[in-house]
Amino acid sequence: MDTDYKYEPKNGLTRWLDSRLPLMRFTSEHVLQFPTPKNLNYFWTFGFILTMCLVTQIITGIILAMHYAPSTLLAFDSVEHIMRNVNYGWLIRYIHSNGASMFFLAVFIHMFRGLYYGSYKEPREVIWILGCIIYLLMIVTAFMGYVLPWGQMSFWGATVIINLVGTLPLIGESLTQMLLGGFAVDNPTLNRFFSLHYLLPFIIFGVVLLHIWALHVPGNNNPVGLSVQGKQDTVAFHPYYTVKDFFAYTVFLLLFCYFIFYNPNALGHADNYIEADAMVTPAHIVPEWYLLPFYAILRAVPDKLAGVLLMFGAIAVLFFLPWLDTAKVRSGRYRPIFRYFYVLFVIDCLILGYLGAQVPEGIYLFLSRVTTIYYFAFFLLVLPILGRIEKMKPMPIGISNSELSRDMVAAE
Amino acid sequence: MSDTLDDDKPTRRDFLYITTGAFGVVGAASVAWPLIDQLNPDASVKAVSTIEVDISSIEPGSFLKVAWRGKPIYIRRRTNEEIADAEKDDNLNLPDPQKDMERVQKKEWLVVVGVCTHLGCIPIANQGEYEGWFCPCHGSHYDISGRIRKGPAPTNLEIPPYEFVSDSLIKIG
Numbered sequence: 133m134d135t136d137y138k139y140e141p142k143n144g145l146t147r148w149l150d151s152r153l154p155l156m157r158f159t160s161e162h163v164l165q166f167p168t169p170k171n172l173n174y175f176w177t178f179g180f181i182l183t184m185c186l187v188t189q190i191i192t193g194i195i196l197a198m199h200y201a202p203s204t205l206l207a208f209d210s211v212e213h214i215m216r217n218v219n220y221g222w223l224i225r226y227i228h229s230n231g232a233s234m235f236f237l238a239v240f241i242h243m244f245r246g247l248y249y250g251s252y253k254e255p256r257e258v259i260w261i262l263g264c265i266i267y268l269l270m271i272v273t274a275f276m277g278y279v280l281p282w283g284q285m286s287f288w289g290a291t292v293i294i295n296l297v298g299t300l301p302l303i304g305e306s307l308t309q310m311l312l313g314g315f316a317v318d319n320p321t322l323n324r325f326f327s328l329h330y331l332l333p334f335i336i337f338g339v340v341l342l343h344i345w346a347l348h349v350p351g352n353n354n355p356v357g358l359s360v361q362g363k364q365d366t367v368a369f370h371p372y373y374t375v376k377d378f379f380a381y382t383v384f385l386l387l388f389c390y391f392i393f394y395n396p397n398a399l400g401h402a403d404n405y406i407e408a409d410a411m412v413t414p415a416h417i418v419p420e421w422y423l424l425p426f427y428a429i430l431r432a433v434p435d436k437l438a439g440v441l442l443m444f445g446a447i448a449v450l451f452f453l454p455w456l457d458t459a460k461v462r463s464g465r466y467r468p469i470f471r472y473f474y475v476l477f478v479i480d481c482l483i484l485g486y487l488g489a490q491v492p493e494g495i496y497l498f499l500s501r502v503t504t505i506y507y508f509a510f511f512l513l514v515l516p517i518l519g520r521i522e523k524m525k526p527m528p529i530g531i532s533n534s535e536l537s538r539d540m541v542a543a544e
Numbered sequence: 545m546s547d548t549l550d551d552d553k554p555t556r557r558d559f560l561y562i563t564t565g566a567f568g569v570v571g572a573a574s575v576a577w578p579l580i581d582q583l584n585p586d587a588s589v590k591a592v593s594t595i596e597v598d599i600s601s602i603e604p605g606s607f608l609k610v611a612w613r614g615k616p617i618y619i620r621r622r623t624n625e626e627i628a629d630a631e632k633d634d635n636l637n638l639p640d641p642q643k644d645m646e647r648v649q650k651k652e653w654l655v656v657v658g659v660c661t662h663l664g665c666i667p668i669a670n671q672g673e674y675e676g677w678f679c680p681c682h683g684s685h686y687d688i689s690g691r692i693r694k695g696p697a698p699t700n701l702e703i704p705p706y707e708f709v710s711d712s713l714i715k716i717g
């Protein structure tokens with residue numbers, strides 16, 4: 133993005149550094165003075181919140197790994213040891229386990245924001261795709277992390293999910309054995325999951341850097357979806373958005389702290405406090421809440437392979453979103469019909485989440501089929517068609533007078 | 545120079561590029577293979593893949609659950625009625641058609657892997673509509689021959705490789 137602002141080193145030392153490593157220039161031009169649309173609302177604070185979530189998971193995770201033992205004989209006990217003996221171990225573990233949930237909560241809001249305001253549209257396709265990659269990596273990371281405490285849900289969740297791979301024709305069985313390192317979830321599985329669970333967050337970190345790099349080429353989208361036309365449309369990131377971001381993060385922390393201190397196991401499953409037993413399956417296997425919508429899609433289909441394909445398809449379709457939505461107008465604010473379908477889609481995802489935790493029988497099964505169909509129809513039918521036929525609402529002329537011109541349109 | 549003469553004629557240099565590239569690929573693949581193959585079950589995992597089980601203490605109508613390759617195996621000593629029940633259903637329209645005879649070595653003994661063929665939970669013995677097994681995870685019912693009768697599981701309970709070492713000893717694996 134074109135910046136009018138150019139960094140000027142102020143003294144000998146910064147001038148010396150600037151011609152060798154332009155770190156201060158970079159920070160100044162890309163963080164502090166970065167020109168940001170002046171009409172961003174609170175939905176735009178979730179990028180920062182997500183970064184803080186990632187940092188929190190990495191810090192608490194590294195500390196947990198100092199006390200955790202990745203072996204089927206020791207894992208469960210070492211987590212209990214963290215909870216009972218390690219100084220503040222309970223706190224660090226509760227931050228980490230609830231942190232995963234908060235991370236997903238934030239990423240869902242962040243993604244639904246992008247969906248509503250058309251942040252995936254030209255010229256921001258790459259930002260969106262990198263975001264989808266981050267989301268996928270988060271799912272894999274959280275799934276592997278959940279196996280580490282070696283409780284009943286850890287074990288059976290892993291068994292069911294890895295068995296999904298076995299449905300693939302021909303290579304299924306050998307691929308499953310390769311992932312497991314044996315014939316069932318066991319010590320080799322736990323060890324490799326620990327190794328990867330440690331690694332993946334740093335990969336996520338790398339992709340986040342690319343995500344922000346890609347963002348800094350066109351700059352932020354904004355609630356009216358118009359491109360920045362000049363200086364009158366932007367403010368410097370600091371102090372305007374640093375303050376806004378920190379304020380939002382503080383509110384977010386309130387909710388986070390509620391879970392950590394008052395209800396730390398609300399989002400987990402009691403069965404995971406029973407040590408893994410390869411010979412007994414818990415009566416009702418449920419994944420973590422943030423995976424439930426996909427679990428519902430998986431079980432909506434009677435055919436095993438088709439269910440697996442649909443489940444992966446539900447994530448894959450996100451990657452193609454920039455080309456599925458044919459509307460030129462970015463922001464949902466000016467798309468009167470899209471708004472209804474959008475709200476319906478959000479509700480649809482919530483219902484899918486609810487259904488993922490129910491036994492797939494009778495009315496639940498029927499509902500999960502209907503909601504699965506709408507999930508895909510939204511991307512594959514509504515967005516491609518609607519963009520061509522919808523009559524958009526009148527748009528403001530620019531960002532800085534968007535509020536003004538909204539009033540003018542209303543007055544006409 | 546040379547590229548002004550005959551542009552699309554293959555040159556010695558093209559040959560060098562292609563051979564170097566090909567060797568590079570083979571080299572990279574041969575280094576990658578150990579990195580991938582280490583994921584596969586190793587010898588120590590495979591070594592424990594045969595067990596011998598003493599079956600003399602199993603009463604007719606009851607079963608023994610043993611661990612093989614980290615999975616449960618049900619060894620079931622069937623009563624005459626149970627055998628008759630299983631054979632009676634041989635010619636019904638089953639989801640995964642198999643005769644009881646094809647699933648046993650001795651009619652009295654049914655040996656199956658206790659892993660649901662749906663998504664790998666452990667079915668509970670003596671439960672479900674067919675009184676064979678019932679899988680609590682997503683509701684699959686198996687009969688007294690371990691055949692799938694109702695529910696999402698696509699195939700019958702697997703039969704592990706086994707042999708009777710003697711009348712009271714089975715070798716699994």
Ligand code: HEM
Nearest residue numbers: 189190193194196197200229232274277278280281330333
């Ligand atoms: C993308 C970031 C991350 C996510 C979403 C995540 C998620 C999770 C989840 C859901 C659990 C299970 C919590 C429980 O029920 O106890 C877990 C456990 C664990 N994680 Fe992470 N994690 C992340 C980053 C890290 C990092 C960077 C490390 C560093 C090594 C780490 C180390 C651990 C350890 C040792 C455990 C087992 C202890 C326990 O269960 O509390 N995690 N993680």
Ligand code: FES
Nearest residue numbers: 660662663679682
């Ligand atoms: S795993 Fe047994 S019914 Fe799904």
